[in-house]
Amino acid sequence: MPHRIFQCGIFVSVDVSLFSVAPHQSISMNNKKLFISLILVVFAAIAQAQTIRVAAAANLQSVIKVLQADFTKRTGVKVDAVTGSSGNLVAQINNGAPFDVFLSADMDFPQKLKRSGQSDKDPVVYAMGSLVICSKENINLKNWQKLIVTDAVTKVAIANPKIAPYGKAAEESLQKAGLLEQVRAKAVYGESISQVNTYITTGVVTVGFTTQSLVRDPANATKLYWQAISPKTYAPIEQGMVVLKHATDAGNTAAANRFYQYMLSSAAKSILKKYGYIVP
């Protein structure tokens, strides 16, 4: 009698015929069937607690927690998220780091993963970043272009443009305003957007270029003053995501794809919007 087992996150259905035992069958046959059904129940329990690992770019630090919680509530699948600079994460993934999905801050890094065979599809845009200029001091940032070259601003924090898309966008914006060289003289480079945020919130820099999600994050206790940078002055920060080869290796493909789909759903989009991202 075939035992069909479905694993759909929560549901396990076992062929009912397992439980019918003809009186002429031996006791050991009954025991075998009991044993098998116990194993199936255990598998079901494990499937219910399935976890996927997501690598997320540093700028998603605050919003990823909300997305994680929402996804688990809807699907029962747990998400372990690790944030870091995209470059770092890509290097780790290329060297076998056990992630199932990668949420980048740009399109280039996920493309690199497709080229190196870590992902078999092109990255898809799940959100677009919004660059802001931000300070712990109560200064008027409306005309930040004029302010930033004065002595009132001693240090400016920018994420390292070579490896952080928000840093690149910041420099593009400064270049457009013809201020790049002057600001470079006062620039301090954060290794990732998180480090830039540290510099801003501890007040060691006067202003910093960061993501809108920092100022929208309700968990941030520091009072921050900010101004959105006109999106016309920098190339759109298209944040791409890919499902990774590791998901297949670890048997997490279904769950990983569910998360992938979730990120493109309206539920995720509304959360992202709340944190200042522009959603496609």
Added chain:
Amino acid sequence: MDWLPIFLSLKLAAVTTTLLLAIGLPLAYWLSKGGGIFKVTLEALITVPLVLPPSVLGFYLLLAFSPQHGLGGWLQRVFHLSFVFSFQGLVLASVIYSLPFMIGPIKSALQQLPANLAQASYTLGKTERQTFIHVLLPNIKASVFTAMIMTFAHTLGEFGVVLMIGGNIPGITKVASIAVYDSVEGMDYRTANHYSLLLFGITFIMVATMFIINRRNAKSPLE
């Protein structure tokens, strides 16, 4: 290859080692004389950076010298001096971070000298200072040399603290260890390799030299 980070690293290590020699010799001497709970506490405090995660040290330095308030603010207002995102900030961090490497060997060596060496010098009418310079110091030369090499090499390899308070400014705080990290992050493994090999080579030569010289000095008349 951009040589600037290498020069910066060497400059930082040289400045730090020189400063630590000037601070460390008298301090090690004072600590070697033994004393009450105050000295013991101070020595523990000096040794803490040895086991503290560098990011912790960096974090506290960041807060302590933030130009927005407190000490950092005062220094900024009065002297236009900042210890974050500046070379002097790296020097300060390196001095704190490498102090135990300078003090440790020197204090040990001083304590291993026979007590009557200094006593003989005092009976001959020499002051503590003269005794230290003419009798004690010449007899702990190998340990001083070891301490200098260890301090230099340790500062060359400094990363965590610099990452926190350096700000990665080219020519000012972007030292070789940061440059390696940067290149790896940017997936420029060729540059990362160049910097790494160079750092490894310099450090290895220094440490090997130290071991060779110490081997010859092992026949010290004190043993």
Added chain:
Amino acid sequence: MIDISIQKTLKAGHHQLPLDVKLQVETGSVTAIHGPSGAGKTTFLKIVAGLVTPASGHIKINNDVWFDASVGINLTPQERHVGFVFQNYALFPNMTVRQHLGYACNDTAWIDDLLQIGGLLHLQNSKPEYLSGGQQQRLAILRAMSIKPKLLLMDEPFSALDAQTKHEVIVALKRFWRQHGTTVLIVTHYKEELKDLASSELWIGG
């Protein structure tokens, strides 16, 4: 006139050893100090030199008060200007024989004399590690003499010398001491060797 009366409790392992010494001798005299091992003879010399501070008592050298616990006077070793010959020589490994003598003395003629007396002229550029035990001990004596001390403290200073050398050294020292009125305290285990030299004895016992 040397007037010494000191008291101190020494710690020897788990025991406590009371040290109570009274000594009164004329300037220019040679006193042999003897007694059982561990009784405190070396400590007594160090107290006189100012390297160890007693708990109570006084040390008066002629009209100078070097130590007086009751009024809080305690001159440093540097101020006392005593010559000290250590039991284990305490030579400076980094200095040659000549440098030892030149460390606290500028008088080249005197240094040459000392090298002659001690028979170390041919070794004047050698460091202690190249000297024999006897040569090292002689150097220790010469070094203490280099400052022409008024008070000389010697801790078993002839233990490594053979009879002949010892005799020569003692003869030379006696001559110098008579000339300069040096007061000498010598700790020794063999008081017989000093019977021609010492005019008084001090017993420090446990």
